[in-house]
Amino acid sequence: MSERIGVIGAGSWGTTLANLLAKKGADVTLWAYEPELVAEMRERRVNSLFLPGIELSAGLAFTNSLEEAAAGKDIILLVSPSQVMRTVLRQLAPLLRPGVTLVNASKGIELDTMMTVDQVCAEVLPAAIARRFCVLSGPSFAREVAQEMPTAVVAAATDQTVAALVQRVFATPYFRVYTNGDVMGVEIGGSLKNVIAVAAGISDGLGLGHNTRAALITRGLAEMTRLGVAMGADPATFAGLAGMGDLVLTCTGDLSRNRTVGMKLGQGMRLAEILGEMRMVAEGVKTAESAWRLAARIGVEMPITEKVYQVLYEDKPARQAVLELMTRDPKAERG
Ligand SMILES: NC(=O)C1=CN([C@@H]2O[C@H](COP(=O)(O)OP(=O)(O)OC[C@H]3O[C@@H](n4cnc5c(N)ncnc54)[C@H](O)[C@@H]3O)[C@@H](O)[C@H]2O)C=CC1
Numbered sequence: 001m002s003e004r005i006g007v008i009g010a011g012s013w014g015t016t017l018a019n020l021l022a023k024k025g026a027d028v029t030l031w032a033y034e035p036e037l038v039a040e041m042r043e044r045r046v047n048s049l050f051l052p053g054i055e056l057s058a059g060l061a062f063t064n065s066l067e068e069a070a071a072g073k074d075i076i077l078l079v080s081p082s083q084v085m086r087t088v089l090r091q092l093a094p095l096l097r098p099g100v101t102l103v104n105a106s107k108g109i110e111l112d113t114m115m116t117v118d119q120v121c122a123e124v125l126p127a128a129i130a131r132r133f134c135v136l137s138g139p140s141f142a143r144e145v146a147q148e149m150p151t152a153v154v155a156a157a158t159d160q161t162v163a164a165l166v167q168r169v170f171a172t173p174y175f176r177v178y179t180n181g182d183v184m185g186v187e188i189g190g191s192l193k194n195v196i197a198v199a200a201g202i203s204d205g206l207g208l209g210h211n212t213r214a215a216l217i218t219r220g221l222a223e224m225t226r227l228g229v230a231m232g233a234d235p236a237t238f239a240g241l242a243g244m245g246d247l248v249l250t251c252t253g254d255l256s257r258n259r260t261v262g263m264k265l266g267q268g269m270r271l272a273e274i275l276g277e278m279r280m281v282a283e284g285v286k287t288a289e290s291a292w293r294l295a296a297r298i299g300v301e302m303p304i305t306e307k308v309y310q311v312l313y314e315d316k317p318a319r320q321a322v323l324e325l326m327t328r329d330p331k332a333e334r335g
């Protein structure tokens, strides 16, 4: 591959995708926020903080300098947590060359503005650069991709030549990439499934059953779709990889950080204590608040998201939240 690629963020997902690209033979530079991580990855070819036990390709370069990671690159992969994305983008803006393709692999809605990552890019970056934006999302635990387990994701861009480029660059025999034109639907699906995964974790932590989890997944999908459609998304996107696919993975998979946070809440731990023990990001914790505020602002009902918000931030007991969901006014399933 001839593309020069900068990967911005060396958490578990950024490291995994950088490694996937380097194993394909691409020229990849991985930027890490933590200086000690760069030293370790250079010397030992491992990221013991965020992706322990996975050997990193000899072809991968590492840096703490955003300039080194971004200047002159053909593709920039954004994989920093969504709440720091604006700060990172502001630093990247003067470094990006015209014609660069931006790929977002992060999942979340900014707290202060209630913006998706594509919207933040459009605000922070020059229009000519923000136009070549693509979001890469879907059911993809980093560790399983790093272990080359078959995975399917979606690359969504307004310009289908951009989506097709991203599909070609990222595809491997174990990483299948579908194109899609619905940027908003894919951004919203990837962001909101994390909130529903917190709910599913709470349910599991309370010792509730498979019926409850299936109800949360299905009704969670209904409210994700409702918000997405109100934001201009195509409802069909929510039946796809970035909607139902990722929702099922995250609500049922033991590797999910969001589900784990929920489980610990359901078992009675306090949020501050849970987050204090975590170095990794559980995006659903902040996105519960931004999504809840966004839904209130545009007048969309999101009862599960609302309860997750109340359990996280208003000390609502989890059992009380479940009871309140179950005893809402009777409704038709669709409508
Ligand atoms: N890990 C996974 O399986 C997947 C993660 N994602 C998404 O990828 C994004 C990144 O998550 P992970 O790679 O999992 O990260 P992680 O949870 O493994 O690591 C945390 C990351 O946050 C970075 N960070 C912390 N404070 C920072 C700051 N002030 N400025 C810049 N960076 C800072 C760390 O350097 C590290 O890269 C998230 O939006 C996540 O939802 C998407 C798909 C799969």
Ligand SMILES: O=C(CO)COP(=O)(O)O
Residues within 6 Å of the ligand: 107, 138, 139, 140, 141, 142, 194, 197, 246, 249, 250, 255, 256, 257, 258, 259, 281, 282, 283
């Ligand atoms: O987005 C993910 C898988 O698609 C990762 O989910 P967690 O952040 O909950 O681990």
